[in-house]
Amino acid sequence: MEGIDVVELAREIAARMAPDALLDSDDVGALLKCSARYVTEVYALLPGFPKAVRLPGPGGRKGHPRWVRSAIMAWVEKHVSGRGTTGGRPREN
Numbered sequence: 001m002e003g004i005d006v007v008e009l010a011r012e013i014a015a016r017m018a019p020d021a022l023l024d025s026d027d028v029g030a031l032l033k034c035s036a037r038y039v040t041e042v043y044a045l046l047p048g049f050p051k052a053v054r055l056p057g058p059g060g061r062k063g064h065p066r067w068v069r070s071a072i073m074a075w076v077e078k079h080v081s082g083r084g085t086t087g088g089r090p091r092e093n
Helices: 006-017 025-032 036-041 069-081
Strands: none
Touching: 025 036, 025 069
């Protein structure tokens, strides 16, 4: 596997798997099986979706949004466990 630093790749994976990891919209999109754009334009605006963290960037500007991995996973679990209890059309018998 020439050209790939396996140790660095392993560090990146481990860092993203930590419960307190800060994930960018690409990472959240990968978890939710959607695009980064969909995360920022749809999911991030939903009531109850975890609030983004914006660390200060150069010159005091706000950085790109980041989400705490454990908060995203809790939000997903809340919706997966509640599946089938609300919504949808009633079935015709």
